[in-house]
Amino acid sequence: MNKRHAMKFLLVVLVAAAAPALAWGPVSHIALTYEAGAKNGFPVSSDLVGAYLAGSTEPDIGLDDGKSEDYGTYHSENFAKAMENVAQSKKSPDREILLARAAGIRSHLAGDSAAHGKAGYAEAKKMFHGNQTGLPNHTTNELVVDMIMYDRNKEALKKQSLNFIDVDTLIEVRKEFTRMTGHELANNRDQLKKELLNHKALVLTELSIAHHLSTSDPLKLKQMKEEYSDLDEGTTDGNGANKAIARISEQAKPSEDLSKFKTGNKGFQIKNYLENSLLAKSAQALERGALKLTKSAIIRDSLQNFASGKVEAARNKAFVNFGVNLLNKNLTFKQAVFLAGKATSGYPNDAAQKLAYLEIEAEALKSQRDKALADYNNRPWWKFWLIFTFSDKKKYEQLELQYQAKLREIEQTHSQIAAAKAALPDSDADYAAAVVECTTSNVVCNSAAPSLEELQAAVAAAYKKYVAASEAQDQARIKEAEQELLEARERIKAAMPQ
């Protein structure tokens, strides 16, 4: 796989989830199916788990561009039945493998049924208290959940294989489906073959990203799990992993011949391992460069540029940035989220939300600066060229400048927020109204009326001064006016009838 190909597959992972109909990402389907089996029993023997788990992802074949004509077909009970019918015409072990695959398809449908639509976890879950992140909510949730679900089952999944369907068998099943339902399907072999390859690459690339993240950045995974601590139970209006696992277990009826099936054929076992071993496959994906890509800044940039050409919506571009940020160990999970959105959509208009972004950016710059300073201070003697170029010192100084600039921006946004708060004239209008009421109707007030009017004028003047100072961004005058305004308000309050 050359770099361009590797890039393409990373993108496929990131863009695939754009399909609004998905409920769980592919790794989640595998992990939920596995967890249901580990908890309540697998409907198939260990020799068939590879086909069972791969089958649990296969209804989403063809969705790598975000849509598939076959979505409805593959997500139907009839498709699983058609597969079982075709299986009956096969010899062992192909027969059992195809039956196990059909059980996997049913597991996918059961898992989806617990999480579709608005009440599904991927849709209902909001990160960071619903703060605007600039990321597509559903897609981002799916990817994060995939990473968490893999991490939860890493030890077990590493030992599994994934046995995906081949194009000829797929066509047989599609024809059987048409025979059963009368629903015509175009069986373009080349097209289907391409979809199968993409699906396999998508699942394996995502698994290798998940594996990489879980082994190289446990801290970020911990942060992700904290933010998604409601994954099992679901949000108040979202159905979580527990429900999906329960639904999968409900329909996973063990059948005698599948649970007891053992292939005595050593050749088959070795071939199956070589072709389908998850660890071997995801290690290959790693070696081929899918992840090396994200380690190099140049390639990272070109991936992001490549994405801007291919991906239309700003939120999907943000999502590509998010995928790249996720693999950047220098960023926390929160930084990975917010910086991705900001890179494409800029800051939110709301000043308070903008402030949150700025603070996250400052945090990231500060840790980069500290790292650069440590690198400079601990420069190893053999990096003699740095004595002449001072590039490590320059790097530190540049980061320091950026950090300071960010702090100033934060300061400005703070005063913007303060000014906006002060610009609410409600309370002053209330006071003014109260003063008028007082002067016209109350004897006690009447005697104090001239001074009350004076006090009211003082409030108005202080307020005007405050607005002018805020507009000029003059911190000293803002503070002064704030104080005057406060005092004038206190005086007027004190003069009011109790």
Ligand SMILES: [Zn+2]
């Ligand atoms: Zn699905």
